[in-house]
Amino acid sequence: MSIEVTDLSFSYGEHQVLAQVSFEAQDKQLLSVLGPNGVGKTTLFRCVLGLLGGYEGQIKLDGINIKGLGVREMARLIAYIPQFHYPSFNYSVFDMVLMGTSVQVSAVSSPGIRQKKLVETALERLGIAHLKNRGFTRISGGERQLVLLARAMVQEARILVMDEPTSNLDYGNQIRVLTEIKSLAKEGYTIVQSTHNPDQTFLFSDKVLAMKEGKVLAWGAPGEIYTKELIYDLYGVEVEMESLYNDLARVCIPKNLMAGKDRPADLLFNVY
Amino acid sequence: MEQSRKNTLKITGLGVLLLVTIIVSFWLGRYPITTKEVLGISLSKIYPIEQFWTDRVETVLVNIRLPRVVLACLVGCSLSAAGAAYQGVFQNPMAAPDILGASAGAAFGAALAILNYGSSFTITVSAFFFSLVTVFIVYAISRKVKGKSILGLILAGIVIGSLFSAATSFIKLVADPSDQLPAITYWLMGSLAGSKIGDIKFAFLPMAVGLVPLLLLRWRMNVLTMGDDEAKTMGINANQIRLAVIICSTLTTAASVAVSGMIGWVGLVIPHLARRLVGNNYNHLMFASVLIGAIFLLWVDNIARNLLTTEIPLGILTAFIGAPFFIYLIIRGENY
Structure with a gap:
């Protein structure tokens, strides 16, 4: 599984949000996107996830150009782990994770035994099986992040996109969630995450994409690009x-x- | 899952309760009919048995009580299913046919059709069309409202609803007071009095056409409550499913309004009762809503026709029950 973005540009009307962004990540790699707020990270993710069309350039997932792919085909290639937000209705952890399997069943049916087994396995794998009957809004922030991670795993896509998976988490939970993410990458997933923590980026990532004002400021292995100059250029600190x-x-x-x-x-x- | 087994049990229980309610509803009324007579007359339709009841009992049962009981069930099912479905696709626990203005739009459409001496068919089509128009206007406005979407939806619903109510009042003003005005007024109060067998035949098709997809799409509605982006990345075509659900819910609402008039609150109160009973998973919620809706409206209709010597319009009773419940919901918050 791989993700390959070439010369990606996107504009909202006159306002250019992304300009000539290129990067790639192979399987077993964890790519971190670093950059201040409003730099176009969300737009980049929305393009890669197939939620925004009308971009210029090319996005290839597993060698397939995603332009014109339907939502079902996209969902088999790439899964999204959003930032935590309170859902309108409280679901049990089990049901929440089961939703990730929806792409495997037709529009008029519900997930069956195979899908429920997948959920059990994913919950076990992440060590949150004991929470399965608890309400999603009644568990801790770190646990919720793991639930959303499990939901992406049962989708059976091998590329995961995470929007600031550790924001709003206390230190212990940040490390717990990042450890799971890291071990998923080792298992063969390709993972793209955005983050606001430069030191953790260095520690956990195989590749770093530093963005400023919609452009790529630096791109490569963390050892090559993570310098005090980069931090100054990115954040002005x-x-x-x-x-x-x-x-x-x-x-x-x-x-x-x-x-x-x-x-x-x-x-x-x-x-x- | 033990949870899901428990819910299946609860839903079966509701089914039994509905059957009991239906039987009790046949007894209740100004003209007493015994269980034996109810069973005898029902059986005689399938199997020839010697008549031990008077013809008058049969007339009351078949031509007056049966249509009412069946319509109360159908309208209760339709409004609750529509309410639960609206709540899911708008990701909003306060959505309901009356709050979204769907009922006000349908009433306007029905009134307009009556004004033009439309047939029953024209009345439903017109009710459906204006109901759909209102829902889309309300939804479009609520999307533009800054801040809390729940508040935006309710406010937009109130505004558009009262706009259509004003338009309905205007129609009443110009309507012929000898025949059109009473007909329109009857619709607006919401009542099942005077239901005929023909009404069932007429309402059943659009209700079924709306209800069946709502029940089939129940799992998809769960995913839609996560929001569009998440639903799409999980492989769900959010826009298509939402459109289908809105059209189906609006069709069932419009069909209900066409046969029973404006019966408020059912679509808001019943899904919330169902949520408390079986949780938010639409796999159980849709069935629980449909069953509780039918049971609830049957009992309300029983009270409506038995409490006083004159009939109380259903809409009045559901409001007396619904309004306090709504206040309770606001105070308690949306922590489902």
């Missing part, structure tokens, strides 16, 4: 960047927050 454990991790520290502290840096960090 001056940082110091430290490489740790033989460059397994890179940490950036905002200069402004360090300025004016009369304690040495190592003491400062011990406070936390």
Whole structure:
């Protein structure tokens, strides 16, 4: 499974949102899209998911040009994990995940035994089987994200698109969700996620797409492009960047927050 | 799933309750009829048995009580199913035929047809057409309202509904007071009094044409409640399904209004009762709504024809029950 975007441009009327965006990701790869709010990440995702037509350029999923594909064909190739929002009606976790299998049944029928087995397996796999009869709005944020992940898995598409999967999660849940995402990528999924956490991007991603004002600012392996200059160009924030454990991790520290502290840096960090 | 087995049991229970209600509804009335007579007359239609009842009993049962009971069931089913379906495709727990203006539009269409001396067929078609127009206008406006979509939908429904009510009043003003005006007024109050066998034949087809797809598309409605983007990425053609569901719900609403007039609140109150009973999964919700709707309207109609010496229009009774329930919903919030 692969995703390949070439020279993608999109405009809302006069306003150009995406200009000449190109990137690709192979199977077992986790691609992170980094960039400030309003940079066109959502538009990019909507194009890739087939929700927005009228773009220029080419989007290929698994080698298939998606222009003109119907929603059912799209759903077999690519699944979407939205940011958490309260649904209008509360469903049980099981029913919520079962909805992901809808593409496998005809319009006038309901998911059957095979689909219910898929749901059981996905819930087990993500360690949330005990929640299956709970209401979706009554579980924790991290659990909800895992439920949406399970819903995408039972869809049986091998490319997953995630819109800020760790936003609104506490630190522990962020790491739990990212660990699951990482292990799904290892199993063969191609995963595209948007994120606001640069350090985690470096730690978890195989590839990084940095975007600004609808254009690609940098694109490549995190080791090549993740620098303090990139952070400044993206967010306008001056940082110091430290490489740790033989460059397994890179940490950036905002200069402004360090300025004016009369304690040495190592003491400062011990406070936390 | 144990949950789904429990729901199947509850729905079977509702089915039994409906049967009991139907039988009880045959007894109740100004002219007493015993169970034995009800059973005897029903059986005699299929199997020749010696007549032990008077002809008058048979006339009352077949020509007066039967059409009423059947129509109460059909209208109850239709309005509740339409309400549940509207709630799903508009992703809005407060959607219902009357709140969306579908009933007001249908009433206007019916009144307009009566004004032009239309046949029963013309009345339904006209009711359906204007009902559909109102729903689409209300939906279009609510999409433009900034902020909370629930509020937008209710406000747009109130505005468009009262606009169509005003138009209906205008029709009443110019209608012939000797025949047209009473006919229109009868429609607006909502009543099953004077139902005839012919009404059933007439309403059954559009109701069935609307209800069957609603029941078939029940799983798709679950997915639609997730919103368009999510539904589409899950392989559901959200626009097509929504359009089909709106047309079917509006058809059943219009057919109900054409035979029974404006019976408010059923489409809002019943789906919510059903949600409390079996949860939000449309696989169970649609059946529970349809059954509770039929049971509810049968009982309301029984009260309407037995409580006082004069008939109370159904619309008045459903409002007395529905309005307090709606207040309860607002206070309690939409935490389903």
